[in-house]
Amino acid sequence: MSVQKAVQSEYALQQSAYEPSAEDFVFDKSIDIYTDRNYASVGFWKGVFTRFFKNVRAVIGLVIIVVCMFLALVGPHMNRYGYSDIQSVYDQETGKEITARSLPPRIPWLHRMISGEEYQDEFADRTFLFGTDSLGRDLWTRVWYGARVSLLIAFVTIFIDMIVGMSFGLISGYFGGFADDVMQRFVEIANSIPRLVIVGVLATIMPKGIGLVIVALLLTEWIGMSKIARAEMLKNKEQEYIMASRTLGAGSGRIIFIDILPNTIGPIITQMMFSIPTAIFTEAFLSFVGVGIMLPQCSIGSLIEDGFNNITTLPYQIVPPILVLAFLMLAFNFVGDGLREALAPRIEDM
Amino acid sequence: MAADYSQEPILKVEHMKQYFKVSSSFTVKAVDDVSFDIYPGETYGLVGESGSGKTTIGRGIIRLYDPTDGKITFKGADITGKLDKDTFKLLRTKMQMIFQDPMASLNPRKKIGDIIGEGLDIHKMYSTKEERKQKIDRILAMVGLAAEHYDRYPYQFSGGQRQRVGIARALIMNPELIIADECISALDVSIQAQVVNLMKDIQEETGAAYLFIAHDLSMVKYISDRIGVLHLGRMLETGTTQEIFSRPLHPYTRSLLSAIPSPNPRTEKGRTALEYDYATSGLDYDKGTLTKVEGSHYVHGTAKEIAEWMESTS
Ligand SMILES: Nc1ncnc2c1ncn2[C@@H]1O[C@H](COP(=O)(O)OP(=O)(O)OP(=O)(O)O)[C@@H](O)[C@H]1O
Numbered sequence A: 001m002s003v004q005k006a007v008q009s010e011y012a013l014q015q016s017a018y019e020p021s022a023e024d025f026v027f028d029k030s031i032d033i034y035t036d037r038n039y040a041s042v043g044f045w046k047g048v049f050t051r052f053f054k055n056v057r058a059v060i061g062l063v064i065i066v067v068c069m070f071l072a073l074v075g076p077h078m079n080r081y082g083y084s085d086i087q088s089v090y091d092q093e094t095g096k097e098i099t100a101r102s103l104p105p106r107i108p109w110l111h112r113m114i115s116g117e118e119y120q121d122e123f124a125d126r127t128f129l130f131g132t133d134s135l136g137r138d139l140w141t142r143v144w145y146g147a148r149v150s151l152l153i154a155f156v157t158i159f160i161d162m163i164v165g166m167s168f169g170l171i172s173g174y175f176g177g178f179a180d181d182v183m184q185r186f187v188e189i190a191n192s193i194p195r196l197v198i199v200g201v202l203a204t205i206m207p208k209g210i211g212l213v214i215v216a217l218l219l220t221e222w223i224g225m226s227k228i229a230r231a232e233m234l235k236n237k238e239q240e241y242i243m244a245s246r247t248l249g250a251g252s253g254r255i256i257f258i259d260i261l262p263n264t265i266g267p268i269i270t271q272m273m274f275s276i277p278t279a280i281f282t283e284a285f286l287s288f289v290g291v292g293i294m295l296p297q298c299s300i301g302s303l304i305e306d307g308f309n310n311i312t313t314l315p316y317q318i319v320p321p322i323l324v325l326a327f328l329m330l331a332f333n334f335v336g337d338g339l340r341e342a343l344a345p346r347i348e349d350m
Numbered sequence B: 001m002a003a004d005y006s007q008e009p010i011l012k013v014e015h016m017k018q019y020f021k022v023s024s025s026f027t028v029k030a031v032d033d034v035s036f037d038i039y040p041g042e043t044y045g046l047v048g049e050s051g052s053g054k055t056t057i058g059r060g061i062i063r064l065y066d067p068t069d070g071k072i073t074f075k076g077a078d079i080t081g082k083l084d085k086d087t088f089k090l091l092r093t094k095m096q097m098i099f100q101d102p103m104a105s106l107n108p109r110k111k112i113g114d115i116i117g118e119g120l121d122i123h124k125m126y127s128t129k130e131e132r133k134q135k136i137d138r139i140l141a142m143v144g145l146a147a148e149h150y151d152r153y154p155y156q157f158s159g160g161q162r163q164r165v166g167i168a169r170a171l172i173m174n175p176e177l178i179i180a181d182e183c184i185s186a187l188d189v190s191i192q193a194q195v196v197n198l199m200k201d202i203q204e205e206t207g208a209a210y211l212f213i214a215h216d217l218s219m220v221k222y223i224s225d226r227i228g229v230l231h232l233g234r235m236l237e238t239g240t241t242q243e244i245f246s247r248p249l250h251p252y253t254r255s256l257l258s259a260i261p262s263p264n265p266r267t268e269k270g271r272t273a274l275e276y277d278y279a280t281s282g283l284d285y286d287k288g289t290l291t292k293v294e295g296s297h298y299v300h301g302t303a304k305e306i307a308e309w310m311e312s313t314s
């Protein structure tokens, strides 16, 4: 009995403590319930950058590429030697020109510091970071000059992939039907001719040199990209969001390049990054076999060829160009891998 | 909702056919000789089993497909065949579509504001950036989203919110006919009601007509003024919701209606789902025609069949 009473009195206490009024049942308009701050708007590219820079290997790759680009631009100008200048001194006594043939790498001040002696030949005061080649040209200058060619090839490849390969694939996939059939047969034919055959034919009809390498790449390098772009287009064009664009009156150009392209950019950039090392290697290979760059110009490939000829007697000559080539290929692969991982997680953004 | 039957129909579909050539020897007749009208401000529900051709009709009307045969008139303009510039613009603005999959129908790489504003961009329906933003903000508010959702991406929304974005994208063009193809099937049941109510509110406000395509008969009953029952690409029965639900004539319609569960446990217990199998039903759709029963109630069949069905239901 008393328990019940206690409960009642407590209830009464609560009642008197708070009297609900009509106001309590009016919505509080001061709080905007539509504002949810759980999701800040993180842009797609911002997410890509964050993920990319979290990836150590990708960053290392990027650093290597940037350093190589910097040295390719500045390296040849860091000393007085031109890439085709043969280093020599005029010997007053004999009246002969003495050329700096096949010198190993030398840094006079470092040599002095370590051994306490000076070099004892005519070039005692000259610095050759990578040494000189068998004609007496500075290898440091030539290696970075050659790296320019490799990087030029990289940019040409980007251009070919983006303009030719990507457009070809996107358009072929988008229009489908007869246009696609014709375009795909063309790809198959182009793809079935080995690159070396194309180079062989080209070498008979045009002068050897960097131009030939670029034409050879132009004829073959876009194929892989066009396949990727076409597959991506086929995957995307039947999606409802494309139908939505069409019911709003979007034209083909808008649908291909504004609506679909951003959705295919991940695989496309990745493919591009992986095709760059192949192209650089192709140039090196073509120069190595002698249809690429012509003397006295040089590229990484022709430098490796020179070094290879002397590998038994002067092994240090082949090391710098091979290292630069290896680092560049590795770096583009790292960056490609990093970009693929940074661009890929579409599951997360679904 | 005020369907205005005194006016000319906003959409007239006459003998629409849509055949898909699958191989040289085989053609799918996805839609075969279908005719119906939709009046301004009306909601016309299209029901039928999977594969009956509902989606194909919707996409044919809005010209995502080119219909094989038949005539479709929208706001007095013939929208079959090759479209001239004005007709194209009329079709692409005044007729809009709400899609089935709220995820797949939003471009994952675009901000909500740009998705909704795409129609404005294509038809250059604004003179300043501010005007564009204003228009989009107004539509966002109308479908119950906030202005700060403008800069978000589709993945940051729930299914129901995404479908609101899809509705907003259609609404911004001030459409007079909206085709909604199973636009609620991918949503949770509680959200379905929300979205359907939103669509009803919008209809009240804008006077738009709907072609509402759905599996779910109870939802169709709730939203539609008139209903068309589709089977194997044919229109089997059409009439007002009242006519169809109170006196379904065609055995296929009756089987569809009998499959709706009843909320009342007593009647639910006594409900028997009728079976319908075209192969064993003895009907031949090729022989029948769509015949008027009374009012706006039409049923497809031969005179003999229809008389039989009328007999058994009166
Ligand atoms: N592009 C096409 N090519 C060939 N056949 C098609 C094509 N589109 C649809 N069909 C066929 O047309 C018929 C009708 O398909 P439709 O998508 O219109 O059905 P639906 O009523 O919308 O079905 P659901 O309820 O499953 O969405 C189906 O048999 C389908 O296989």
Ligand SMILES: [Mg+2]
Residues within 6 Å of the ligand: B054, B055, B056, B182
């Ligand atoms: Mg469908």
